[in-house]
Amino acid sequence: MKKEQKKLMTDDCERVYSEVSGKLDVLSGATLLITGGSGFMGSWLCEMVYYMNEIHKMDIRLFVIARDHERFESRLPHVASAKNIEFICTDIRNVSEFPREVNYIIHAAANPDSRFHSSRPFETMSTIAEGTGAVFRAASLVSDLRNIINAGSSAVYSSEPNNREKFSEISPGLPLNSKVSNSFSEANRYSETLCSAARNELRLPIVTIRPFTFCGAYQDIDSPWALNNFINDAMCKRRIRIHGDGETFRSYMYGADLAVWVLIIMLHARSGQIYNVGNSNGFSLREIAEKVASCFQPAPSVLLNTSLTGDINQSTLLPDVTKAEKEFGLKQYTNIDTAIQKTIQWYKNAC
Amino acid sequence: MNKYRVAILGSGNIGTDLLVKVQRSENLECVAFIGRSRGSRGMAKALELGVKLSDQSIEYVIDNASKIDLVFDATSAKDHMVHAPILKELGIRCIDLTPAKIGPMCVPLINTEECMDNMNINMVTCGGQASIPIAVALARTHKNIEYIEVVSSIASKSAGPATRSNLDEYIKTTERGVKHFSCAKKTKAILILNPAIPYIDMMTTILAKINEPNLELLKIELASLLERVQSYVPGYKLILGPLFENGRIVVILRVQGFGDYLPKYAGNLDIINCAAIAIAEEYAKAVKNE
Amino acid sequence: MSNNKQKILISDSTLRDGNHAVLHQLTEQQIATYCTAANSAGVPIVEVGHGNGLGASSLQVGEAAVDDLTMLTIARKHLKNSRLGIHAIPGFATIERDLKPAINCGVDVFRIAAHCTEADITERHIRFCRMEGKIVFGVLMMSHMVEKEILADEARKMQNYGAEGIILMDSAGNYLPNDVKEKVSFLKENLKVSVGFHSHNNLGMGIANSVAAVEAGAAIIDGCARGFGAGAGNAQLEVLVAVLERMGYNLGIDLYKLLDASDLAERELMEKMPTVGSTSIVSGLSGVFSGYLKPVNRIAKEFDIDPRDLFFELGRQKVVAGQEDRIIEIAAELSNSGKN
Numbered sequence: 010m011k012k013e014q015k016k017l018m019t020d021d022c023e024r025v026y027s028e029v030s031g032k033l034d035v036l037s038g039a040t041l042l043i044t045g046g047s048g049f050m051g052s053w054l055c056e057m058v059y060y061m062n063e064i065h066k067m068d069i070r071l072f073v074i075a076r077d078h079e080r081f082e083s084r085l086p087h088v089a090s091a092k093n094i095e096f097i098c099t100d101i102r103n104v105s106e107f108p109r110e111v112n113y114i115i116h117a118a119a120n121p122d123s124r125f126h127s128s129r130p131f132e133t134m135s136t137i138a139e140g141t142g143a144v145f146r147a148a149s150l151v152s153d154l155r156n157i158i159n160a161g162s163s164a165v166y167s168s169e170p171n172n173r174e175k176f177s178e179i180s181p182g183l184p185l186n187s188k189v190s191n192s193f194s195e196a197n198r199y200s201e202t203l204c205s206a207a208r209n210e211l212r213l214p215i216v217t218i219r220p221f222t223f224c225g226a227y228q229d230i231d232s233p234w235a236l237n238n239f240i241n242d243a244m245c246k247r248r249i250r251i252h253g254d255g256e257t258f259r260s261y262m263y264g265a266d267l268a269v270w271v272l273i274i275m276l277h278a279r280s281g282q283i284y285n286v287g288n289s290n291g292f293s294l295r296e297i298a299e300k301v302a303s304c305f306q307p308a309p310s311v312l313l314n315t316s317l318t319g320d321i322n323q324s325t326l327l328p329d330v331t332k333a334e335k336e337f338g339l340k341q342y343t344n345i346d347t348a349i350q351k352t353i354q355w356y357k358n359a360c
Numbered sequence: 361m362n363k364y365r366v367a368i369l370g371s372g373n374i375g376t377d378l379l380v381k382v383q384r385s386e387n388l389e390c391v392a393f394i395g396r397s398r399g400s401r402g403m404a405k406a407l408e409l410g411v412k413l414s415d416q417s418i419e420y421v422i423d424n425a426s427k428i429d430l431v432f433d434a435t436s437a438k439d440h441m442v443h444a445p446i447l448k449e450l451g452i453r454c455i456d457l458t459p460a461k462i463g464p465m466c467v468p469l470i471n472t473e474e475c476m477d478n479m480n481i482n483m484v485t486c487g488g489q490a491s492i493p494i495a496v497a498l499a500r501t502h503k504n505i506e507y508i509e510v511v512s513s514i515a516s517k518s519a520g521p522a523t524r525s526n527l528d529e530y531i532k533t534t535e536r537g538v539k540h541f542s543c544a545k546k547t548k549a550i551l552i553l554n555p556a557i558p559y560i561d562m563m564t565t566i567l568a569k570i571n572e573p574n575l576e577l578l579k580i581e582l583a584s585l586l587e588r589v590q591s592y593v594p595g596y597k598l599i600l601g602p603l604f605e606n607g608r609i610v611v612i613l614r615v616q617g618f619g620d621y622l623p624k625y626a627g628n629l630d631i632i633n634c635a636a637i638a639i640a641e642e643y644a645k646a647v648k649n650e
Numbered sequence: 651m652s653n654n655k656q657k658i659l660i661s662d663s664t665l666r667d668g669n670h671a672v673l674h675q676l677t678e679q680q681i682a683t684y685c686t687a688a689n690s691a692g693v694p695i696v697e698v699g700h701g702n703g704l705g706a707s708s709l710q711v712g713e714a715a716v717d718d719l720t721m722l723t724i725a726r727k728h729l730k731n732s733r734l735g736i737h738a739i740p741g742f743a744t745i746e747r748d749l750k751p752a753i754n755c756g757v758d759v760f761r762i763a764a765h766c767t768e769a770d771i772t773e774r775h776i777r778f779c780r781m782e783g784k785i786v787f788g789v790l791m792m793s794h795m796v797e798k799e800i801l802a803d804e805a806r807k808m809q810n811y812g813a814e815g816i817i818l819m820d821s822a823g824n825y826l827p828n829d830v831k832e833k834v835s836f837l838k839e840n841l842k843v844s845v846g847f848h849s850h851n852n853l854g855m856g857i858a859n860s861v862a863a864v865e866a867g868a869a870i871i872d873g874c875a876r877g878f879g880a881g882a883g884n885a886q887l888e889v890l891v892a893v894l895e896r897m898g899y900n901l902g903i904d905l906y907k908l909l910d911a912s913d914l915a916e917r918e919l920m921e922k923m924p925t926v927g928s929t930s931i932v933s934g935l936s937g938v939f940s941g942y943l944k945p946v947n948r949i950a951k952e953f954d955i956d957p958r959d960l961f962f963e964l965g966r967q968k969v970v971a972g973q974e975d976r977i978i979e980i981a982a983e984l985s986n987s988g989k990n
Contacts, residue, residue, distance in 0.1 A: 103397030319657035
């Protein structure tokens with residue numbers, strides 16, 4: 010990792026940690042296990058734990074499980090070589106035991122990329138369904154387990170076209186259908202029910218989170234999210250193209266905010282609860298594109314309605330995160346402008 | 361009598377099919393079937409066959425280097441990039457079944473000698489294994505071949521996710537392989553997936569542009585090469601040709617799999633494994649003769 | 651009135667699909683002339699290339715008279731306002747060898763195609779064009795072969811990879827208007843992006859099917875001047891435009907100039923006008939790729955068999971586009987069984 014990127018990362022962790030440090034004290038001396046450690050959420054969690062150990066000597070032991078060791082090492086070399094952190098290279102479906110000293114588990118092994126869900130629907134469902142089952146069976150052998158976070162997805166909500174409402178934890182779920190396009194959503198819905206079953210029968214403490222949309226380091230620039238597309242256009246010195254009229258609404262939570270939200274929910278939430286995780290403060294794609302443009306010199310122009318066929322799809326994907334905010338005193342620590350600037354900075358440094 | 365000791369790295373479908381083939385060999389013994397997890401279906405099959413298992417990946421090879429003569433690497437291109445230097449350092453021969461392509465390309469009976477001198481060889485592609493013997497027959501009977509084209513159609517079901525996302529690499533490697541072995545001025549590869557049910561067998565057509573083609577000579581050369589390929593790929597059959605049609609030479613082949621672990625229609629996967637086993641047998645014989 | 655109507659995008663395949671009709675022998679001069687005419691008529695997209703798209707010139711499906719890059723460079727020069735489009739099938743075309751140079755030639759619209767059940771082979775190619783900031787459509791070929799649910803699943807893959815529209819090709823000319831309505835409307839319901847339709851005229855339904863597609867919600871329609879295309883040809887572009895205008899759509903195309911362009915196409919591009927010949931009717935009924943017409947006729951003659959038998963057997967064996975080698979194989983079989 011380049012020096013500028015590491016500096017950016019340390020600054021981010023510092024800035025967000027300082028706002029919530031009191032809520033994270035309990036993590037001192039504990040042992041944490043993260044599955045999906047080389048993904049977006051996993052990488053940010055590793056960075057935050059690494060920071061807390063390095064700067065605040067919190068002595069957190071971390072086990073990271075992922076399939077691809079090289080990817081983890083190349084993305085997070087400093088974390089991979091840190092002394093309190095151990096990497097376990099395996100397919101999550103094949104896990105049979107966890108280290109006995111584990112106190113907390115964050116299960117974040119599902120790939121959120123819709124292109125992967127399209128090409129590999131069976132693999133997607135199998136990883137989520139069998140992987141989550143394997144995690145719970147292995148967790149039931151651990152002696153001093155305090156909590157498990159099951160990182161599900163906002164895909165369990167029923168998204169009607171032209172919906173303008175924010176999704177709260179009690180919003181309706183998907184209607185029953187067995188279409189292949191629902192593979193990822195159905196697998197997540199199954200995994201949530203599996204949590205209830207495992208709590209009941211295996212007596213495991215489990216909290217489900219439903220992550221929405223994010224930005225920041227450790228997201229590939231070609232990820233299929235609007236913000237990444239805009240940044241890519243601008244970085245390639247092209248005009249920023251918006252397919253429709255720009256009145257689709259999205260929000261982005263910054264990676265560092267996500268990391269502390271997940272850790273705090275893990276430390277303080279009661280078993281059986283479900284929390285939306287994301288940013289409730291939405292912007293239209295037009296506004297987001299303009300924010301991206303303003304980070305570049307000269308600023309690229311923003312083109313609306315670039316679709317040759319004039320089709321417009323307005324949709325809103327915004328979470329209501331009141332529940333987590335109220336219960337744990339959480340808020341957005343990185344506003345959208347800062348988040349976009351920092352995301353762009355990361356991609357520029359990566360070049 | 362001591363058999364040649366091979367280890368199979370990678371417990372997916374390819375590795376497991378190789379294992380079944382090794383078990384049938386008189387010259388080869390599988391001393392370890394190595395993956396990353398004991399939970400996979402390949403491991404279950406290996407356990408059933410009574411083969412020594414390991415979930416320690418390349419670490420197992422490092423710890424047991426003295427007990428292994430050859431490693432079949434059936435993991436992924438990315439993993440092979442890590443394994444190759446380690447195996448080289450350990451002095452263990454490697455047959456690379458991934459698309460990493462570090463060593464020279466190998467087609468058994470065509471360039472066995474070259475393979476003997478190299479510690480790491482790769483198996484080109486399924487289309488390459490099927491077509492290169494024909495391309496070589498063309499090259500042995502004709503000078504200055506203008507152009508050779510290789511078209512393979514395979515059952516959609518036999519094309520796994522890795523094949524599907526690497527069509528470009530398949531084309532590039534096959535074109536390079538055919539060019540290397542035939543010295544044709546230009547080569548082209550095309551791959552077509554057909555979803556028909558019942559699943560189609562792999563079909564490979566070799567099309568060539570040659571000045572003054574000598575079909576009689578080609579027929580004789582082809583017959584001898586076909587027989588030799590059939591000695592290690594039983595399902596390799598000439599369907600039509602050589603014909604001279606519309607200004608081009610046409611040879612059509614069909615490759616049916618042996619149905620060891622992989623299903624019979626997956627001739628495209630079988631031919632690579634058969635070729636890998638054939639070359640391993642050559643290594644074994646060479647050692648025995650020393 | 652027409653303001654309330656869905657915008658229809660016309661994509662002109664004359665210089666791509668038409669290449670099938672002349673064994674891919676369109677010349678530089680012909681490409682330049684037609685591009686100039688189509689451009690002045692205001693045709694939105696002009697597709698250019700070998701009949702099977704980029705990287706397809708081969709002994710298998712026919713060698714083109716002009717190489718891909720020369721064709722694209724000439725077309726680009728003569729298309730001042732119209733967008734330049736290409737067709738590319740992974741398995742023939744690769745990113746490095748074909749798509750990158752096409753981008754450098756100034757191609758605007760990339761139509762990435764696959765057999766209708768194999769959309770996942772287009773992922774890398776669609777993503778690549780998308781990252782380059784290009785307009786990408788996904789194309790499902792031979793779409794008559796599977797039911798609407800499978801088409802929707804495959805189309806959704808292409809949509810998720812980044813395609814801005816999904817075009818159903820009736821590559822065999824096998825559809826009747828009701829089939830078109832059923833499939834197009836189902837796709838329209840199940841996709842976020844636009845749906846398009848590309849017809850062939852084997853059963854005389856080229857225009858009728860295009861109209862049915864528009865009525866079912868399609869927003870992209872392909873046509874060729876004088877119907878110049880594989881097999882019995884495609885929807886005749888100038889008729890299509892006239893019909894759609896009569897239906898009240900404003901296409902932004904100058905009809906007089908388009909009629910001039912199609913006269914020019916008839917004069918300059920074609921050996922003969924596409925007709926629904928006897929073999930083409932059988933080709934359409936048997937559901938075989940329209941581009942097989944010429945090789946089937948040639949090979950049937952060589953093996954002394956009835957081309958109609960050959961078409962029905964190819965259809966029965968469910969060959970897909972690009973499997974021209976099977977024509978010879980099956981012809982040889984038929985010829986042998988006839989002798990016995």
